[in-house]
Amino acid sequence: MTPAARIAAAIEVLSDIQTRRRPAPDALKDWGLARRFAGSKDRAAVASLVYDALRCRASAAFLMGADTPRAIVLGMLVRLRRLDATALAGLFSGERHAPAPLTEKETLRLASLPSLDDAPAPVAGDFPEWLAPSLTAAFGDATVDEMQAMVARAPLDIRVNTLKTHREALAEELAHFSPRQTPHSADGLRFAVGEDGRGPTLQSEPSFLDGRFEIQDEGSQLAARLTLAQAGERIVDLCAGAGGKTLALAALMRNDGALFATDVDTRRLVPLHGRLARSGATLVEVRSPKGRYDPARPDPLADLAGSIDCVVVDAPCTGSGTWRRNPDAKWRLRPGALAERRKEQATVLDRAARLVRPGGRIAYITCSLLPEENDGAVSAFLARHAGFAVVPGAEVLAAAGLAAVPHRWTDAGVLLTPRTTGTDGFFIAVLRRS
Numbered sequence: 001m002t003p004a005a006r007i008a009a010a011i012e013v014l015s016d017i018q019t020r021r022r023p024a025p026d027a028l029k030d031w032g033l034a035r036r037f038a039g040s041k042d043r044a045a046v047a048s049l050v051y052d053a054l055r056c057r058a059s060a061a062f063l064m065g066a067d068t069p070r071a072i073v074l075g076m077l078v079r080l081r082r083l084d085a086t087a088l089a090g091l092f093s094g095e096r097h098a099p100a101p102l103t104e105k106e107t108l109r110l111a112s113l114p115s116l117d118d119a120p121a122p123v124a125g126d127f128p129e130w131l132a133p134s135l136t137a138a139f140g141d142a143t144v145d146e147m148q149a150m151v152a153r154a155p156l157d158i159r160v161n162t163l164k165t166h167r168e169a170l171a172e173e174l175a176h177f178s179p180r181q182t183p184h185s186a187d188g189l190r191f192a193v194g195e196d197g198r199g200p201t202l203q204s205e206p207s208f209l210d211g212r213f214e215i216q217d218e219g220s221q222l223a224a225r226l227t228l229a230q231a232g233e234r235i236v237d238l239c240a241g242a243g244g245k246t247l248a249l250a251a252l253m254r255n256d257g258a259l260f261a262t263d264v265d266t267r268r269l270v271p272l273h274g275r276l277a278r279s280g281a282t283l284v285e286v287r288s289p290k291g292r293y294d295p296a297r298p299d300p301l302a303d304l305a306g307s308i309d310c311v312v313v314d315a316p317c318t319g320s321g322t323w324r325r326n327p328d329a330k331w332r333l334r335p336g337a338l339a340e341r342r343k344e345q346a347t348v349l350d351r352a353a354r355l356v357r358p359g360g361r362i363a364y365i366t367c368s369l370l371p372e373e374n375d376g377a378v379s380a381f382l383a384r385h386a387g388f389a390v391v392p393g394a395e396v397l398a399a400a401g402l403a404a405v406p407h408r409w410t411d412a413g414v415l416l417t418p419r420t421t422g423t424d425g426f427f428i429a430v431l432r433r434s
């Protein structure tokens with residue numbers, strides 16, 4: 001496919017997303033199935049155009065003065081790909097599979113684009129208007145800058161499995177992909193992503209297959225460290241899911257102690273078994289509920305009540321900290337979903353409280369920037385559980401050896417963001433039981 005044909009395809013996919021309110025991966029998959037002639041490079045290029053358009057949907061529409069898929073793609077090509085009017089006229093030629101030629105109105109608009117400095121915050125920062133009060137509460141005057149940093153693409157990070165190797169040795173083995181050390185995580189390596197948004201295919205590397213690394217954002221690696229997990233402790237990973245944090249915790253504990261991993265949903269734990277076998281983390285005991293965890297049935301963690309040093313709650317959340325990777329999600333998020341996540345956060349924190357020993361702690365983590373899910377969830381928990389108190393963020397960072405990591409403070413914890421930390425957005429609060 002020519003570059004112009006790929007742009008026409010991206011406009012088509014965006015129309016499908018907009019008219020049928022479909023998730024981007026589904027629309028892209030259907031487009032690919034109906035276009036068998038498209039090779040893997042074409043598919044990646046079209047996906048990258050679609051995701052880039054979703055990253056800056058509001059600002060691209062503002063630039064072009066219209067919110068049609070075509071206008072959004074045009075605005076995105078100006079804003080993120082830095083194409084000028086001449087280049088765009090060459091691509092929008094109407095020839096063969098190219099998009100229709102630029103209209104007079106589009107040509108005039110491209111000749112005198114408005115400045116984003118004059119745009120309202122949700123437009124300049126590319127976020128849904130209904131989230132403006134929450135994001136302003138989190139970031140104040142820096143809201144637009146923080147959210148613009150969320151528009152950029154995320155790098156590809158891995159966590160070196162220190163149970164099996166060390167960072168320098170793995171960097172040497174993967175030297176053909178030119179890794180760099182992550183700036184803040186001692187166990188991370190970072191790989192550049194190309195114009196099509198794809199990084200190297202690391203999952204077929206022998207060092208991946210034998211468990212010497214896992215794909216994991218640097219922010220997630222830092223969040224695991226901020227739990228202050230130590231060798232010899234008894235730790236529960238209460239929302240283990242596919243086990244990204246479980247594996248990081250096992251390495252931080254140097255395979256010494258006990259690490260119990262569970263989740264409300266047994267199916268989510270399935271990938272963890274294979275990942276554990278590869279990683280060599282022998283201290284992990286997976287406690288799967290029968291089907292879905294139901295408080296009315298016996299709790300698979302009942303025997304651990306009141307005995308745990310640290311319960312890690314990697315809570316279900318809106319995922320607003322990961323919008324660099326999943327820009328579709330920011331426009332799909334609805335107030336009802338936020339309310340639902342807040343209920344789940346309360347449930348899971350109450351469950352954690354029952355497990356912690358006196359003097360032990362809960363490490364509450366979200367990959368969200370929204371104060372309702374972060375400080376809001378913590379303060380509501382503290383109001384329900386008088387025996388817990390927040391460990392000051394400065395103390396947590398120092399104890400984790402991360403005092404130098406750029407971050408933002410909140411009342412209850414530490415916030416990592418793309419703009420300040422260069423990672424996905426994460427919130428971490430440590431709550432100590434007296």
Ligand SMILES: C[S@@+](CC[C@H](N)C(=O)[O-])C[C@H]1O[C@@H](n2cnc3c(N)ncnc32)[C@H](O)[C@@H]1O
Pocket residue numbers: 238239240241242243244245246262263264265268293314315316317344347348351
């Ligand atoms: C952010 S994801 C976990 C990601 C995972 N820890 C990782 O690092 O790959 C949140 C998880 O919380 C689980 N969850 C939701 N409510 C729960 C509850 N009441 N108890 C335990 N897990 C719950 C969800 O099934 C989901 O897998």
